Amino acid sequence: MYPAVELVRASLGRYSITGLYQGxxxxxxxxxxxxxxxxxxxxxxxxxxxxxxxxVTIGLSLGLAQLLNEAFPGRRLVRWALIVPWAAxxxxxxxxxxxxxxxxxxxxxxxxxxxxxxxxDWLGDDRTVMGAMIAVGVFVSLPFTTYVLLxxxxxxxxEVYEAARVDGAGGWRRYxxxxxxxxxxALLVAAVLNLIYVFNSFPIVWTLNDRNPGFAHDTxxxxxxxxxxxxxxxxxGLAAALGVVNVLLILLAVVAYLRVLRGREEPA
Amino acid sequence: MIRRAALSGAGLxxxxxxxxxxxxxxxxxxxxxxxxxxxxxxxxxxEWRPQNFWTVLLDPEFQSWFTVSLxxxxxxTVLVLVAAVPAAYHTARHRFPGRGAFLxxxxxxxxxxxxxxxxxxxxxxxELGLINTYTALIAVNAAFNLAFAIWILxxxxxxxxxxxxxxxxxxxxxxxxxxxxxxxxVALPGIVTAAIFAFIAAWNEYIVALTLMTDTSMRxxxxxxxxxxxxxxxxxxxxxxxxxxxxxxVVVLFALIEPYLVGGLTAGSVK
Numbered sequence: 001m002y003p004a005v006e007l008v009r010a011s012l013g014r015y016s017i018t019g020l021y022q023g024x025x026x027x028x029x030x031x032x033x034x035x036x037x038x039x040x041x042x043x044x045x046x047x048x049x050x051x052x053x054x055x056v057t058i059g060l061s062l063g064l065a066q067l068l069n070e071a072f073p074g075r076r077l078v079r080w081a082l083i084v085p086w087a088a089x090x091x092x093x094x095x096x097x098x099x100x101x102x103x104x105x106x107x108x109x110x111x112x113x114x115x116x117x118x119x120x121d122w123l124g125d126d127r128t129v130m131g132a133m134i135a136v137g138v139f140v141s142l143p144f145t146t147y148v149l150l151x152x153x154x155x156x157x158x159e160v161y162e163a164a165r166v167d168g169a170g171g172w173r174r175y176x177x178x179x180x181x182x183x184x185x186a187l188l189v190a191a192v193l194n195l196i197y198v199f200n201s202f203p204i205v206w207t208l209n210d211r212n213p214g215f216a217h218d219t220x221x222x223x224x225x226x227x228x229x230x231x232x233x234x235x236x237g238l239a240a241a242l243g244v245v246n247v248l249l250i251l252l253a254v255v256a257y258l259r260v261l262r263g264r265e266e267p268a
Numbered sequence: 269m270i271r272r273a274a275l276s277g278a279g280l281x282x283x284x285x286x287x288x289x290x291x292x293x294x295x296x297x298x299x300x301x302x303x304x305x306x307x308x309x310x311x312x313x314x315e316w317r318p319q320n321f322w323t324v325l326l327d328p329e330f331q332s333w334f335t336v337s338l339x340x341x342x343x344x345t346v347l348v349l350v351a352a353v354p355a356a357y358h359t360a361r362h363r364f365p366g367r368g369a370f371l372x373x374x375x376x377x378x379x380x381x382x383x384x385x386x387x388x389x390x391x392x393x394x395e396l397g398l399i400n401t402y403t404a405l406i407a408v409n410a411a412f413n414l415a416f417a418i419w420i421l422x423x424x425x426x427x428x429x430x431x432x433x434x435x436x437x438x439x440x441x442x443x444x445x446x447x448x449x450x451x452x453x454v455a456l457p458g459i460v461t462a463a464i465f466a467f468i469a470a471w472n473e474y475i476v477a478l479t480l481m482t483d484t485s486m487r488x489x490x491x492x493x494x495x496x497x498x499x500x501x502x503x504x505x506x507x508x509x510x511x512x513x514x515x516x517x518v519v520v521l522f523a524l525i526e527p528y529l530v531g532g533l534t535a536g537s538v539k
Contacts, residue, residue: 064282067275067278067279067282068279070275071272072272072275072276072279073272073276074276074279074280074283075279077279077280077283078279078280078282078283079526080283080523081282081283081284081286081287082286083519083522083523083526084286084287084290084515084519085286085289085290086522087468087515087518087519087521087522088290088472088511088515088518088519089471089472089474089489089490089511089514089515089518090472090474091472091474091490091491091494092293092490092493092511092514092515093289095493095494095497095507095511096289096290096292096293096508096511097289099292099296099504099508100289100292104305104307104309105304105305105306105307105309106309107292107309107311110308110309110311113308139286139289142286147529200383200384201383202383202474202475203474203475221383221384224386224387225386225387225475225479228386228387228390229390229479236387236390236391239387240387240388240391243384243385243386243387243388246384247384247385250384258372
């Protein structure tokens with residue numbers, strides 16, 4: 001808990017460029033935060049980053065979990081493959097994608113050329129860099145979300161499907177009216193945990209957006225980090241103010257999450 | 269029959285899509301540096317260069333990062349277990365005032381990745397004069413992995429019937445004896461899971477190490493390997509060879525605990 005206290009204290013103080021505390025300044029850091037020119041873009045990026053990654057991840061994971069819920073030869077292989085992006089260090093995966101996205105030497109542009117399309121500067125072009133980051137974000141979020149949904153699917157008893165079949169419900173209707181409602185708790189858990197995780201995600205945006213100057217493609221997390229440690233600003237007080245805002249946003253998500261849980265059952 | 273074949277096909281495609289980037293990683297790690305800069309790029313190396321792995325393993329800098337990662341991960345894992353086992357056992361077996369609040373607080377900590385708090389963490393260790401110390405890194409890793417460990421261990425302890433302990437008491441086993449001879453062995457899968465998870469999380473941790481370890485010679489693997497590719501040098505081959513070395517053991521460990529993971533991470537909410 002102590003870092004949180006220190007964070008709030010820092011957000012109300014002023015620091016020299018070398019990090020010396022120079023006394024309290026009250027809410028001035030928060031006012032200055034609102035005055036940052038980059039702020040609207042950063043908030044917009046965060047919104048796009050979080051919603052698109054979570055939405056696409058959930059969509060793909062639903063399919064994946066459904067697949068893994070069936071018995072077929074090779075299922076174990078798929079489960080193992082799913083573990084790799086989860087267990088691998090995020091920074092290494094992010095570096096790997098920097099290489100794959102590389103304009104001259106990356107294999108993605110090689111594939112583009114093979115398909116007869118012009119190469120794209122994925123991480124340098126303002127129009128593609130967010131999409132490129134989102135793709136990696138989804139890639140590393142898939143395993144956890146899929147596993148949560150799979151756990152949810154496995155709790156649905158087979159008799160329910162029997163009953164639906166007897167009532168004459170076809171495949172799609174069984175899925176829409178039986179599976180999805182019963183899966184809802186797992187879906188909510190997966191979505192909220194993923195939301196928090198993606199919001200907090202640092203290495204992907206940090207690494208893939210490395211080449212681009214300024215804050216045009218930063219999320220609130222990397223923006224905070226740059227203010228504190230990297231940019232010309234080097235302003236711990238300002239960064240801490242943003243840090244407090246970030247923490248409050250996560251807290252909001254946590255409260256929502258717990259309400260969802262509480263609504264369904266007694267806390268464990 | 270056709271349906272199963274179709275499922276297998278789909279599964280194979282999914283597995284290929286998930287593994288393809290890591291195959292690129294491996295194939296890039298296995299080629300000479302000169303082959304990194306050819307256009308159009310090739311998937312398969314013309315010349316295979318497994319020696320890259322030796323180059324990395326014999327690189328004194330790599331050895332130093334590796335040692336730091338190992339020391340920090342092992343030490344923080346031990347700390348986590350020392351704190352989590354008694355905490356989890358106590359909350360699983362006894363009802364005490366504030367038990368709900370305690371578990372709630374633990375759950376909330378789990379949601380807070382160190383990322384959002386990194387500026388506060390930096391200030392804390394700056395004031396304590398602990399920037400560039402392994403103590404700081406070990407403490408942060410232990411603190412943030414504690415929550416998961418407590419939750420998963422609690423579930424394991426709670427699943428052990430009380431009668432076993434009562435039977436042990438009847439047989440003349442003291443409470444400490446029962447704990448060490450009966451409970452801990454039965455809960456071993458849980459303890460292993462918690463340990464492996466804490467180890468991997470510390471092994472992969474990036475942002476705290478990046479922030480607190482400003483001395484380049486003291487950095488762990490995740491931060492250290494990025495110096496293979498900078499604005500000045502671009503040893504993608506070595507970067508990926510080092511990454512493969514770092515990732516493979518972790519994936520194997522992860523596969524071992526996979527069956528227990530989801531329950532622990534969602535803290536008993538999906539059942």
